Amino acid sequence: MGNSFGTLFRITTWGESHGAGVGVVIDGCPPNLPLTAAEIQAELDRRRPGQSAIVTPRKEADALEILSGLYEGRTTGTPLSLLVRNTDQRPSSYDEMVEKFRPSHADYTYQTKYGRRDPRGGGRSSARETIGRVAAGAIAKKILSLTGGVEIRAYVAQVHDIAMAARADFPSLAEVEATAVRCPDAATAERMIARIKEVRSQGDSVGGVVECRVRGLPVGLGEPVFDRLEADLAKAMLSLPASKGFEVGSGFGGVQLKGSEHNDPFVMREGRVRTTSNRSGGVQGGISNGEELFFRTAFKPTATILQPQQTVTIRGENTELAARGRHDPCVLPRAVPIVEAMAALVLLDHWMRHSAQNRTFPF
Template sequence: MAGNTFGHLFTITTFGESHGKGLGVTIDGCPSGIRISEEEIQHDLDRRRPGQSRIVTQRKEKDRIQIISGVFEGVTTGTPIGMIILNEDQKSRDYDHIKDSFRPSHADYTYQSKYGFRDYRGGGRSSARETAMRVAAGSVAKAILKRIGITIQAYVSQVGPIRIDDNPENHDLSLTEENIVRCPDPKKAAEMEELIMATRKKGDTVGGVVTCVIENAPVGLGEPVFDKLHSDLARAVMSINACKGFEIGSGFEGVKMNGSEHNDKFYTTKDGEVRTETNYSGGIQGGISNGMPIYFRAAFKPVATIIQSQETINKEGKDVTIEGRGRHDPCVVPRAVPIVEAMAALTLVDHYLMQQRMKI
C-alpha cells in the first residue's frame, strides 16, 4: 500500500491498524541535537487520545508512546527515529456485523474495490486511530520549530451552526485547553458542548471547523509553483480523516471583496521589519511566507458512523440494513485540534529544512 509517507526532507512513515497490535512511525531527516522526551510527546497524544472526555469516543486507550530508536539521552542523534504505541482496548467483535457490508460514507467500498480485501475491524488502516502517530511525529517537529521561535496553535472555531469570530486576533487562544471542546470562547464552547451531547443522544454526529494559527514563521518558507507553502499545508491537512475543506487567509469570504479592499498594504516598522496592515493573504503570498501570522481553517464532516439504522449494500450488491455499534466520536473536531497542529508542524519543518539547504 503506497501513500504512507509524508514530507520531502523531514519524512514520516506511519504503520499499523486501528484493531491491530499497535501503531508506529518512522521519522527520517530529523536533525541531530534536538532535545525531546516521551513526556513532551505524551502531552500532545493525551490531547488526541480517545476516552478523554464525555464528548468523544469512550474507547479506553492510554496511547503510551515508546521511543525505540534515534534518541540517546533525550537528544536526537540524526538517525531514523522510531516510535510505537500498543493498542490495549480493541473490541473487534463490534464490527463483525459489517464485515461483508459497506458502511455509508466510510472507506469500506473503496478499500474493497482497490485491494480486493479489507480489514473491517474499526476501518483498519483507514481509521482515524492512525493519526496518533502523526501527532507523535508532529511533537518532534514542534520541538524543532520551538528552537527557531515558531509556534502553532489550533482551536475549534465552529461546531454545526455554532461558530465564533473568524479572526484569531479577537480571541484569547490561551483559553483553548480550558474546556473539553477546545474553543477559546467559553460561552460558545458551552453551547457547542451542549449541541454535541444532544446529537450523541440521538445516535447522530455533527461536524465542525478547526482554525490554526502559525506565529513567527520567517519570510521565505515555501517553494515556487508546485510546492507552495499553502498548497503543502492544504495537502497535509486534507489528508486527515473526515477533513472536507481547507481555506487560508480570507478563504472563500474573500470573493465578496474588491481587490482594493483585499490587498494587504506593506509598511516598515520602527524596527525595520516589513509587515502588512491587513492579513487577508493569511501570511503567504506567491506560495512563500511573508513574515505575517499564517492562519487557515479546516472543515470536518460529521463522523460517518452513526448509531442509527442505515440502508446500504453488501459485497454481493444486495440491499441490507446496518446499524453502527461500538464507541465513536459524535464530533471529531475537539480531538482533531492536535492533529491539525501536527500536520502544520510537519509541513513547516519540512519547508524550513528546504530553505536552510538553499542557503548552503
C-alpha cells in the first residue's frame, strides 16, 4: 500500500529519515543493462544534503550499495535492491517534535491516522525517502537515453518572487549544475541564492518552481483515459514532499488565451507531423505527440522554520514551537534531481506499456 509506484517498471521505497537507512526495490528492470553503482551515485550526489551553502547541512555521503539484481556489471532481470545507510542522525534535535506538531508538516496527520509515528526527522515523511526514487530514476533515465536518446532536464525556474525569463532552447546539464540553486540563468541564480541566504538568516524559508523539459520522446506514450501521460506525471510530481502545484504546457496561464491563440498548428516538417508552437506541452489526448514535454511543479516554503510558531501538543494543548535541527531553507535546489527521477520513472513505465501493447504481436 502506498509505498509502490509504476506498473511494469515498478518501485517500492522503504526506510525512514533516522532509521538504519533508506532504499528501493525495483521490479521489472530489463536484463542485460550495463550498470554501475557510480552512475546511480552521480544522481544521488545531486540530491544529497550538505552539497552547498544553501541546503541542509546534514552530513550524509548517501553512499549507494547494490544488494541484488546485478551480476558481472549487468542487470539480471530480477529485483534490484538498492540501499543507502543513514550515518549522520541526531534524533535529539527532534525531542520537542515528539510532543508538538510542526505547523504544515506531516506530524499531526500521521499521528492521527496511525496513532503513533516516528518523530525523528519526520520518519517516512522526510525527503530522505526520495533517495530510493532518485536511485531508481537514474536507472530509468539510462534506459530511456539508450532506448531512444531521451533527455530529461529539470531546473529551478523560480524562487519566491524571483523568476527566470522563459527560455526557448534546451538548457544544458552544465548550465543547470553551474550554480548551487540549479537555475540555468546565472544572473537570476545569483539573486535566488541571495534570497535563500537572507531568509535562512531570519530562520525562515521560501518555495519556488521546478520546470522540467524532455526531448527525444516518441509519439504514443500515455493512455487516452485514466492513465493519461499528464495525469501520471501530475501524480508523480504531487507525490513529492512539499509539492503544491502541477501544470503542463500552457498550464494555468492558458486560460488567458482564446482557442485561436492557444491551439498548436500542425505542419509537415522533414516528413514528420510537427507543431509550430507547444502550448500542449508535448501531450495531446493523454498521449505524447513527439514535441518537447514541458511541465512545472510548485514547491512550498519549507515547513520547518526556526522562528516561534503557534501549534498544539499531542495532548491537545495550545503551545509554541521554535524548531531546531538542520533544514533546507528552500527545497528547490535538491528537488531538481528528484523531479527528473520521477519523470524518468513515469516515461519508462509508459514506454514499456506502449511497447507491450503495440509492438509485441506480429499482426
